[in-house]
Amino acid sequence: MSNVVQEAVKDDVWIHSACDMCFNPCGIMVHRVDGVVTKIEGDPDSPHNWGKVCAKGHAAIMSLYDPSRVTKPLKRTNPKKGIGVDPKWMEITWDEALTTIAERLKKIRNDNPKKLLIATFDTPELIYLHAWASAFGTPNASWIPANYYCGAALHQMSYVTNASFHSELDLDHCNYCILIGNQMGFQVGLNPNLMTQKMADARMRGMKLVVIDPRCSPAAAKADEWIPIRPGTDGALSLSMLNVLLNELEIYDVEFLKKRSNAPYLVDPDGYYIREPNTKKPLVWDTADGKAKTYDADLKDPAIEGTYEIGGVACHPAFRLLRDHVKKYTPEMASEITSIPAETIRRIAKEFGQAASIGSKIVIDGVELPYRPVAINSYKGAFTHKHGAHAALSTQLLNLVLGAIYVPGGHRGVNPVGPFWAPKESPDGTITPADYILHGRGPYDFLDFENAPPQDMNLKELFPTAHLSCCAVQMVLLEPERFKLSYQPEMLIQGRVNMVMSMVVPEQTAEALRRIPFMASFATVIGETEEFADIVLPDLHQLERLDIFPNMVQLAVTPSSGYWYWGIRQPVVRPVGEARHWMEVLLELADRSGFTADLNQMLNMEMDLKGPQKLDPSRRYAREEILDRRATSMLGAQYGLEWFKEHGYHKVKRTVEETYPGPFLKPKIPVYFEHFKKAGNFVDGIAGQMGITWDTSDYTALMDWNPCPAYEEKSPEFDLYAVNYKTPFHTFTHTGQNPWLNEIAERHPSAYKVEINAETAEKKGIKNGDMVWIETKEGHRVKGKVKVTECVHPEVVAIGGCFGHWARGKPVAKGKGIHFNSLLALTQERVDMVSAAVDTCVKVRVYKTGP
Amino acid sequence: MSEVKVRIQYSGLARNLAGKQSEEISLSEGASVREMLGCLVERYGADFRAALLTSDWRLRRYARIMLGDTNIDEASGLDTKLMTDSDASIIVMIDQIIGGG
Numbered sequence: 001m002s003n004v005v006q007e008a009v010k011d012d013v014w015i016h017s018a019c020d021m022c023f024n025p026c027g028i029m030v031h032r033v034d035g036v037v038t039k040i041e042g043d044p045d046s047p048h049n050w051g052k053v054c055a056k057g058h059a060a061i062m063s064l065y066d067p068s069r070v071t072k073p074l075k076r077t078n079p080k081k082g083i084g085v086d087p088k089w090m091e092i093t094w095d096e097a098l099t100t101i102a103e104r105l106k107k108i109r110n111d112n113p114k115k116l117l118i119a120t121f122d123t124p125e126l127i128y129l130h131a132w133a134s135a136f137g138t139p140n141a142s143w144i145p146a147n148y149y150c151g152a153a154l155h156q157m158s159y160v161t162n163a164s165f166h167s168e169l170d171l172d173h174c175n176y177c178i179l180i181g182n183q184m185g186f187q188v189g190l191n192p193n194l195m196t197q198k199m200a201d202a203r204m205r206g207m208k209l210v211v212i213d214p215r216c217s218p219a220a221a222k223a224d225e226w227i228p229i230r231p232g233t234d235g236a237l238s239l240s241m242l243n244v245l246l247n248e249l250e251i252y253d254v255e256f257l258k259k260r261s262n263a264p265y266l267v268d269p270d271g272y273y274i275r276e277p278n279t280k281k282p283l284v285w286d287t288a289d290g291k292a293k294t295y296d297a298d299l300k301d302p303a304i305e306g307t308y309e310i311g312g313v314a315c316h317p318a319f320r321l322l323r324d325h326v327k328k329y330t331p332e333m334a335s336e337i338t339s340i341p342a343e344t345i346r347r348i349a350k351e352f353g354q355a356a357s358i359g360s361k362i363v364i365d366g367v368e369l370p371y372r373p374v375a376i377n378s379y380k381g382a383f384t385h386k387h388g389a390h391a392a393l394s395t396q397l398l399n400l401v402l403g404a405i406y407v408p409g410g411h412r413g414v415n416p417v418g419p420f421w422a423p424k425e426s427p428d429g430t431i432t433p434a435d436y437i438l439h440g441r442g443p444y445d446f447l448d449f450e451n452a453p454p455q456d457m458n459l460k461e462l463f464p465t466a467h468l469s470c471c472a473v474q475m476v477l478l479e480p481e482r483f484k485l486s487y488q489p490e491m492l493i494q495g496r497v498n499m500v501m502s503m504v505v506p507e508q509t510a511e512a513l514r515r516i517p518f519m520a521s522f523a524t525v526i527g528e529t530e531e532f533a534d535i536v537l538p539d540l541h542q543l544e545r546l547d548i549f550p551n552m553v554q555l556a557v558t559p560s561s562g563y564w565y566w567g568i569r570q571p572v573v574r575p576v577g578e579a580r581h582w583m584e585v586l587l588e589l590a591d592r593s594g595f596t597a598d599l600n601q602m603l604n605m606e607m608d609l610k611g612p613q614k615l616d617p618s619r620r621y622a623r624e625e626i627l628d629r630r631a632t633s634m635l636g637a638q639y640g641l642e643w644f645k646e647h648g649y650h651k652v653k654r655t656v657e658e659t660y661p662g663p664f665l666k667p668k669i670p671v672y673f674e675h676f677k678k679a680g681n682f683v684d685g686i687a688g689q690m691g692i693t694w695d696t697s698d699y700t701a702l703m704d705w706n707p708c709p710a711y712e713e714k715s716p717e718f719d720l721y722a723v724n725y726k727t728p729f730h731t732f733t734h735t736g737q738n739p740w741l742n743e744i745a746e747r748h749p750s751a752y753k754v755e756i757n758a759e760t761a762e763k764k765g766i767k768n769g770d771m772v773w774i775e776t777k778e779g780h781r782v783k784g785k786v787k788v789t790e791c792v793h794p795e796v797v798a799i800g801g802c803f804g805h806w807a808r809g810k811p812v813a814k815g816k817g818i819h820f821n822s823l824l825a826l827t828q829e830r831v832d833m834v835s836a837a838v839d840t841c842v843k844v845r846v847y848k849t850g851p
Numbered sequence: 852m853s854e855v856k857v858r859i860q861y862s863g864l865a866r867n868l869a870g871k872q873s874e875e876i877s878l879s880e881g882a883s884v885r886e887m888l889g890c891l892v893e894r895y896g897a898d899f900r901a902a903l904l905t906s907d908w909r910l911r912r913y914a915r916i917m918l919g920d921t922n923i924d925e926a927s928g929l930d931t932k933l934m935t936d937s938d939a940s941i942i943v944m945i946d947q948i949i950g951g952g
Contacts, residue, residue: 134864135863142948142949441946448905450901450906456946467949468949601862601940
């Protein structure tokens with residue numbers, strides 16, 4: 001299907017654009033010679049990466065010229081759908097493809113628009129897709145694997161405590177950094193090229209780095225100290241460290257807790273805030289005046305300790321309850337759970353607490369700020385487990401009790417305060433994100449939910465505090481009678497997401513896909529999910545695409561860059577074959593299906609277009625014009641699309657208040673989470689109405705560690721934990737087909753192999769290079785070649801990436817590496833009921849495949 | 852008593868729930884947006900209200916009501932008075948969708 005376009009005009013130019021090989025749109029400069037891309041380098045003018053680019057960025061050129069590219073619309077001729085089943089594609093015209101799809105869209109929209117399901121991971125396009133799905137009338141537009149591969153619990157935690165989507169740390173000033181279950185600063189995570197440089201600089205400056213991970217990751221390998229931990233026990237470690245700090249050492253930031261957190265809120269014996277009867281505002285005990293006042297009154301000395309009596313009810317400040325609550329997590333107890341020696345837990349907690357330098361100040365750009373040069377940062381590895389929400393918040397509390405939040409040296413969300421926005425307050429005065437940066441549900445949105453069973457496939461009423469619950473879509477598809485929606489999907493539009501590989505147990509996802517009568521896919525190559533499509537439409541490669549502001553300020557712009565910035569991804573070459581931008585195709589489908597007027601209304605609302613930028617509902621616009629109006633509406637008339645094509649980036653320096661907003665924030669940062677109790681009550685009510693059993697035991701105001709199913713599996717035969725890790729040179733299933741990146745993985749000691757601890761392997765008679773089965777108690781199994789190593793916990797087998805492709809349309813990727821997710825299961829027992837994270841560790845047995 | 856006539860355009864989820872793209876309704880002179888919505892909620896039921904308004908009648912985050920070119924949030928909200936021969940747009944978007952991260 002290859003059709004490499006040769007440009008007619010001789011040229012030799014470097015062009016500003018943005019990478020799309022992972023979630024991070026690093027700025028790139030692309031060298032085009034005579035119509036052919038010859039080189040990709042980092043854009044030195046891009047604050048996202050300041051000229052650096054990773055292996056994936058360089059390798060994008062190979063995906064552009066992949067001979068497996070889809071170049072024309074394809075129609076399935078084999079009605080049978082299944083894994084390994086040949087769809088027997090037939091080339092068709094765009095007109096035939098769009099006529100077929102538009103007819104179905106019209107019928108569904110007239111019948112019940114909710115019967116259209118959309119699945120994509122194309123993040124920069126989500127604002128247009130939000131408008132498109134709204135205009136069509138379907139709320140079912142988020143069937144993606146984010147509950148498996150992303151930081152489901154991390155994002156929920158970050159919204160609750162940081163009022164922003166992501167989190168990071170201030171490596172410019174941090175002196176003691178703990179990474180637990182993540183590799184920030186080592187070419188993964190947010191702004192990887194920038195943060196890798198910052199991490200290297202911080203290490204040169206003398207910052208101590210401790211990495212807690214079952215596997216000696218690239219981060220652990222470079223750290224001062226690697227502490228192997230049993231998978232799924234990170235929360236127990238965090239709570240124990242918290243106990244050491246709060247009760248054994250009594251190291252905590254009293255000033256922060258009293259003035260900038262909800263630590264003083266008075267709590268009744270049932271765990272709810274004591275409230276002023278008229279305003280319902282939480283009360284705080286002002287020691288100076290000897291009486292209770294509302295949290296927002298003029299407080300001279302709010303109490304965070306003691307017992308008080310309000311209206312005949314004995315109550316305690318939230319912080320007192322937190323201190324008492326964590327006492328049971330002794331290092332000895334945590335050691336049993338985590339396999340980390342108690343003395344190590346005590347030592348790390350002590351070092352961390354002492355390094356916080358509580359009470360110290362620093363002056364930056366003439367502004368005096370609290371200085372707390374410590375941070376613990378985490379992500380999927382620690383939290384994508386059953387009870388992941390508790391683990392995430394337990395870990396974050398380590399930053400919070402030391403006041404190491406939004407101040408120099410500490411932990412922080414990426415952007416609670418920006419040029420157009422500021423955080424909001426929950427009804428109880430705690431911090432919550434501005435609407436502008438909200439990506440998914442806010443932590444307190446559920447307070448306005450209807451008290452009625454779900455009508456949408458993400459079942460938000462059953463996951464009311466989760467920022468997303470896309471795993472529910474698959475649950476609903478597979479168990480429609482249980483969730484009692486009044487409809488079933490009739491059509492799926494899918495693109496830039498590979499659900500069959502990125503979710504769990506491919507056959508389960510395959511069955512979900514088979515239940516949808518019609519599927520249209522946008523694809524650059526035919527992957528495992530596109531094999532289920534009825535029509536495939538050729539999509540653009542990043543070097544053929546036009547996207548404005550791919551570096552989404554609300555999600556992916558970190559304070560570490562020192563700037564706010566807006567950029568462009570622009571076409572460097574003409575599309576291969578007949579490929580088109582999928583959003584442009586959706587605009588045409590809206591027109592063919594008769595809802596352009598609604599779409600323009602929605603785009604006006606979504607992008608807040610006013611005056612001359614406002615779209616006329618009666619007109620159909622070219623996508624370029626819409627992008628131009630968005631840019632000029634947001635940044636001013638001079639910053640149109642043409643300006644960005646020429647200049648690449650518009651940058652605005654961050655102020656101190658935007659970089660370190662801690663002392664300037666009015667809303668309180670919570671260390672006690674009363675809203676979870678309310679959410680649990682809400683879910684109980686909804687489940688009762690639906691007549692289903694739904695576990696709400698994790699909806700508590702104080703965090704605990706509870707075992708995930710793998711921990712509870714005590715069969716001596718299934719004696720190892722299987723875990724998955726990210727490699728810095730591959731992204732999900734997106735890059736497996738790239739020949740250069742495949743070559744790196746093939747040459748890597750373990751990327752395509754299964755890592756087993758040397759001592760464990762010896763006990764099992766397994767040697768380096770042996771082929772083994774890795775098998776769960778449920779009978780799911782995968783095969784892989786062994787890499788014997790001391791760089792993995794003795795109870796763990798580690799499998800990298802999302803490999804093991806089988807699609808015939810991905811000949812480079814096919815058969816390489818191991819598909820870890822084939823070992824997992826999507827059941828209620830394996831979902832964190834608070835964050836909707838799907839548990840990604842499982843107990844397995846490992847045995848040789850035999851001769 | 853004279854009346855005000857309002858031509859209403861429904862978009863997104865509001866269209867689903869009203870079951871139509873547009874209509875014209877008559878209200879008493881001096882009526883506000885709140886009264887217009889009261890009439891529509893009576894006509895289209897609890898699901899219509901739930902999509903547009905919270906149970907205590909605050910406009911939801913992804914709902915917008917325009918009178919001509921004016922967003923009622925920039926006027927007097929639900930208490931904005933309707934002029935005779937008004938054009939109103941009731942736009943209800945879906946909740947935020949997710950991807951990435």
